[in-house]
Amino acid sequence: MGDAARALIRSPRTRPVLLFxxxxxxxxxxxxxxxxxxxxxxxxxxxxxxxxxxxNLLNGYGGQVSLGHGALVAIGxxxxxxxxxxxxxxxxxxxxxxxxxxxxxxxxxxxxxxRLSTWYFALITLGFAEVVGGLLTEWRELTHGFxxxxxxxxxxxxxxxxxxxxxxxxxxxxxxxxxVGMANLLRSRxxxxxxxxxxxxxxxxxxxxxxxxxKMMAFVTSAxxxxxxxxxFAVQKTVVTPDDFTADFSIFFLLMVVLGGAGRLWGPVxxxxxxxxxxxxxxxxxxxxxxxxxxxxLLLMLYAPHGLVGAIETGWKRLRTRLGLSNILPxxxxxxxxxxxxxxxxxxLSVRDVEKRFGGVAALAGxxxxxxxxxxxxxxxxxxxxxxxxxxxxxxxxxxxxxxILIDGRSVVGMAPHRIARGGVGRxxxxxxxxPQLSVLDNALLGAFPAERQGAAAAALCLPRARREQAAxxxxxxxxxxxxxxxxxxxxxxxxxxxxQQRLAEIARALVGRPRLLLLDEPAAGLSLAELDRLxxxxxxxGALGTTVVIVEHHLELVANICRSVTVLERxxxxxxxxxxxxxxxxxxxxxxxxxxxxxxxxxx
Amino acid sequence: MDLDLLxxxxxxxxxxxxxxxxxxxxxxxxxxxxxxxxxLVMLGAMFGATFITLLGLPWFVGAALAMxxxxxxALVEEKIAVAPVLNRSASSHGWVITTLAxxxxxxxxVGLGWGPDPIAVRPPAPLSTDxxxxxxxxxxxxxxxxxxxTVALVLGVEAFYGTRSGKAxxxxxxxxxxxxxxxxxxxxxxxWSFFLGGGVAALTGxxxxPVLYASTGLGPSxxxxxxxxxxxxxxxxxxxxxxxxxxxxxxxxxxxxxxxxxxxxxxxxxxxxxxxxxRPHGLFGRAEARAV
Numbered sequence: 001m002g003d004a005a006r007a008l009i010r011s012p013r014t015r016p017v018l019l020f021x022x023x024x025x026x027x028x029x030x031x032x033x034x035x036x037x038x039x040x041x042x043x044x045x046x047x048x049x050x051x052x053x054x055x056n057l058l059n060g061y062g063g064q065v066s067l068g069h070g071a072l073v074a075i076g077x078x079x080x081x082x083x084x085x086x087x088x089x090x091x092x093x094x095x096x097x098x099x100x101x102x103x104x105x106x107x108x109x110x111x112x113x114x115r116l117s118t119w120y121f122a123l124i125t126l127g128f129a130e131v132v133g134g135l136l137t138e139w140r141e142l143t144h145g146f147x148x149x150x151x152x153x154x155x156x157x158x159x160x161x162x163x164x165x166x167x168x169x170x171x172x173x174x175x176x177x178x179x180v181g182m183a184n185l186l187r188s189r190x191x192x193x194x195x196x197x198x199x200x201x202x203x204x205x206x207x208x209x210x211x212x213x214x215k216m217m218a219f220v221t222s223a224x225x226x227x228x229x230x231x232x233f234a235v236q237k238t239v240v241t242p243d244d245f246t247a248d249f250s251i252f253f254l255l256m257v258v259l260g261g262a263g264r265l266w267g268p269v270x271x272x273x274x275x276x277x278x279x280x281x282x283x284x285x286x287x288x289x290x291x292x293x294x295x296x297x298l299l300l301m302l303y304a305p306h307g308l309v310g311a312i313e314t315g316w317k318r319l320r321t322r323l324g325l326s327n328i329l330p331x332x333x334x335x336x337x338x339x340x341x342x343x344x345x346x347x348x349l350s351v352r353d354v355e356k357r358f359g360g361v362a363a364l365a366g367x368x369x370x371x372x373x374x375x376x377x378x379x380x381x382x383x384x385x386x387x388x389x390x391x392x393x394x395x396x397x398x399x400x401x402x403x404x405i406l407i408d409g410r411s412v413v414g415m416a417p418h419r420i421a422r423g424g425v426g427r428x429x430x431x432x433x434x435x436p437q438l439s440v441l442d443n444a445l446l447g448a449f450p451a452e453r454q455g456a457a458a459a460a461l462c463l464p465r466a467r468r469e470q471a472a473x474x475x476x477x478x479x480x481x482x483x484x485x486x487x488x489x490x491x492x493x494x495x496x497x498x499x500x501q502q503r504l505a506e507i508a509r510a511l512v513g514r515p516r517l518l519l520l521d522e523p524a525a526g527l528s529l530a531e532l533d534r535l536x537x538x539x540x541x542x543g544a545l546g547t548t549v550v551i552v553e554h555h556l557e558l559v560a561n562i563c564r565s566v567t568v569l570e571r572x573x574x575x576x577x578x579x580x581x582x583x584x585x586x587x588x589x590x591x592x593x594x595x596x597x598x599x600x601x602x603x604x605x
Numbered sequence: 606m607d608l609d610l611l612x613x614x615x616x617x618x619x620x621x622x623x624x625x626x627x628x629x630x631x632x633x634x635x636x637x638x639x640x641x642x643x644x645l646v647m648l649g650a651m652f653g654a655t656f657i658t659l660l661g662l663p664w665f666v667g668a669a670l671a672m673x674x675x676x677x678x679a680l681v682e683e684k685i686a687v688a689p690v691l692n693r694s695a696s697s698h699g700w701v702i703t704t705l706a707x708x709x710x711x712x713x714x715v716g717l718g719w720g721p722d723p724i725a726v727r728p729p730a731p732l733s734t735d736x737x738x739x740x741x742x743x744x745x746x747x748x749x750x751x752x753x754x755t756v757a758l759v760l761g762v763e764a765f766y767g768t769r770s771g772k773a774x775x776x777x778x779x780x781x782x783x784x785x786x787x788x789x790x791x792x793x794x795x796x797w798s799f800f801l802g803g804g805v806a807a808l809t810g811x812x813x814x815p816v817l818y819a820s821t822g823l824g825p826s827x828x829x830x831x832x833x834x835x836x837x838x839x840x841x842x843x844x845x846x847x848x849x850x851x852x853x854x855x856x857x858x859x860x861x862x863x864x865x866x867x868x869x870x871x872x873x874x875x876x877x878x879x880x881x882x883x884r885p886h887g888l889f890g891r892a893e894a895r896a897v
Contacts, residue, residue: 043822063698065698065701065702067705111882112878112881112882115881115882115885116881116885118702120836120881122640122701122705123638123640123829123832123836124878125831126828127829127832127833127870127874127877128874129827130826130829130870131870131871131874134867134870134871135868135871136867137867138865138867247825247856250707251705254702254705258702266609287717288713288717290709290712290713291709291710291713291714291717293709294706294708294709294710294713295704295706295710296708297702297705297709298685298686298707298710300702301690301699301702301703301706302686302689302690305699527856530761572653580617603758
């Protein structure tokens with residue numbers, strides 16, 4: 001019995017077969033148990049699921065709390081209603097217009113989100129919801145005011161008016177398409193980028209992701225889906241009034257997403273089903289409904305932040321462990337992964353008289369350094385000398401107050417950090433910035449973001465070109481993980497790796513982007529002696545590929561072993577510059593590190 | 606512009622500034638923006654109305670009791686909805702949803718407890734809402750009192766942040782862990798800030814009651830307008846909130862006069878968005894250098 005269960009669970013064909021059977025059952029259900037009332041509820045639930053799937057993309061995966069999706073549904077519903085009733089449009093172009101209108105409003109709503117933090121965004125969407133609700137009533141000339149729009153006709157296809165059966169099948173088909181498209185999108189580079197924007201925006205930026213564009217994509221996609229759901233809503237109810245779209249309406253969708261499981265593919269479906277079933281069972285508590293929802297939301301966020309699907313997943317993992325199955329998926333094996341890593345044309349770095357002030361403190365007061373293409377250069381100095389500041393300015397994370405920075409002759413002053421990253425600059429951070437909930441492989445794949453060209457639509461539809469790019473990136477990621485020595489841990493969760501190996505994973509991620517200039521910020525910090533040796537070999541190997549490497553380090557022995565040239569900073573100015581031997585015997589450098597009453601002999605012992 | 610409208614606008618603006626100040630007090634040590642703040646103000650108004658009008662207690666006693674009750678509720682909110690989420694992960698945004706949930710709970714409890722009818726509250730003697738003429742405008746002694754009290758409170762709170770305890774609050778806002786290492790207890794400061802923020806919210810509600818009527822619909826609109834005032838002034842900056850409150854009060858009055866009262870919120874929001882797009886940290890806020 002245990003063997004059979006294990007075989008069934010392990011087989012890769014089980015899942016698709018089960019899903020297909022489920023879809024078939026849902027399509028055939030109306031013939032068996034379909035009453036008008038049940039079809040109505042099911043179709044309405046399907047419309048809600050559509051909104052919830054979109055909101056899950058934005059909130060669950062993207063980490064943006066939107067309290068305005070009810071307003072977007074309203075815009076979709078009203079667009080279809082007004083187009084069909086006032087202007088005799090057919091349903092299909094009206095639905096398309098509804099999606100466009102909702103997406104446009106969604107884009108406008110999203111604009112403030114780019115420069116402001118997450119909770120500002122939540123309040124602004126809440127405000128939008130209230131404003132739209134008010135405008136639906138006030139703007140009588142357009143929206144028919146309180147009375148709403150009545151008499152919305154059913155859609156017509158080739159002369160056949162859709163019945164409630166047909167509407168149900170339409171809604172169901174849209175749901176299936178949405179789920180499949182969402183699954184494809186989340187598996188692609190956009191899914192990773194979105195999670196990165198949520199969990200570690202700095203890592204995302206360093207990997208070349210434009211935070212603004214990803215957030216906009218998530219918002220516009222979820223808004224379009226809400227608009228489409230609104231279209232379904234309108235033709236099903238045949239009447240739309242402002243009362244249908246109160247501010248509470250938006251909260252229902254958030255509740256569905258949180259209840260089902262934010263950031264889980266099936267979360268919205270489970271959440272919508274439970275959300276719809278519960279009131280049916282609790283009709284006696286109707287007036288307490290919003291209160292119960294509030295308490296449910298609070299308890300969920302406190303005790304089950306990943307919702308029902310999250311709880312089921314955790315239970316499933318425990319079951320697998322008890323059956324003796326590993327929870328770590330096997331690493332994908334690709335023929336291309338066995339190819340060797342390609343050499344890179346390193347970039348030359350030129351920094352001239354760079355200044356940086358924080359308030360009244362001059363962190364950098366005129367620093368200049370030159371790194372030849374393909375060289376390995378170290379920046380050393382006591383704490384507070386400005387090393388990391390300089391690195392941050394080269395990679396664009398801090399604005400430059402004065403001076404020039406040229407990479408391969410092109411100035412990067414004033415360029416956004418993700419642009420600089422896309423131009424071939426990779427970097428790591430003092431504390432490894434990983435996406436702890438994703439696997440090491442997925443973290444490395446994040447580095448391939450700028451190399452792939454597929455758009456979000458191509459990814460969602462899983463077009464052949466998108467699949468080819470994804471396979472190529474996968475090969476690259478596996479190759480570089482092998483290069484840094486993490487090939488056997490590729491499928492483990494990044495958050496569970498020990499510190500030293502997270503550092504290696506971060507280096508792999510930077511390498512996947514094929515940087516011509518690699519900036520490493522204190523890569524040796526916290527490493528054991530054995531790991532230090534490995535790091536030295538790794539950096540030497542990276543340099544041998546041709547990449548220009550700039551390291552900020554405290555480990556002078558490591559620096560002396562692998563670097564061709566060194567710059568010593570102290571209190572924002574260059575103290576000495578040259579080969580390691582020259583620099584480390586320089587009087588002032590020794591004084592800066594050891595104090596001025598030590599002689600060379602004492603320093604060495 | 607009609608001077609009477611201006612007086613009304615400045616009075617409303619003072620109230621919005623007070624709501625914003627409640628936000629700022631809570632925000633300082635926790636970096637949490639309390640979505641239930643509007644409901645706390647509304648509760649203050651309802652409690653105040655109950656104690657003063659329905660139970661006939663003297664104004665100051667009723668106000669003080671209302672402040673205590675709401676402050677205690679705010680403390681409970683901090684313990685069950687904010688602290689657990691912050692302790693789980695300092696950068697998590699789960700508190701957006703938990704404070705939102707608290708807002709839903711409070712709003713519905715009040716609705717079930719008090720019903721939908723507004724309660725009238727009279728201002729304390731010798732103040733009244735009867736207007737007299739001053740510099741060409743019709744103004745009531747109560748409106749003047751509200752404006753004066755608001756300015757006094759803003760200055761008082763700003764003075765507090767100059768004291769040692771106030772500096773401790775700013776330290777926790779800057780870097781929670783570092784403050785902990787210096788012997789400051791961030792959890793206790795957060796609790797105290799919620800207590801005080803709740804008290805200020807209740808005071809705002811009690812002050813607003815004679816002007817805005819104590820009813821359960823007060824919550825959401827005050828949340829949004831208070832947020833607008835806080836955001837435009839610069840989150841955490843109380844003097845900015847005061848000025849921003851006035852701006853919003855005036856925008857509202859102008860919109861109601863030129864368009865119609867139904868467009869007030871839309872106009873306020875549009876102005877707020879434009880200001881935020883130009884200066885994302887508000888008129889007086891400071892941009893933070895990113896920590897990389």
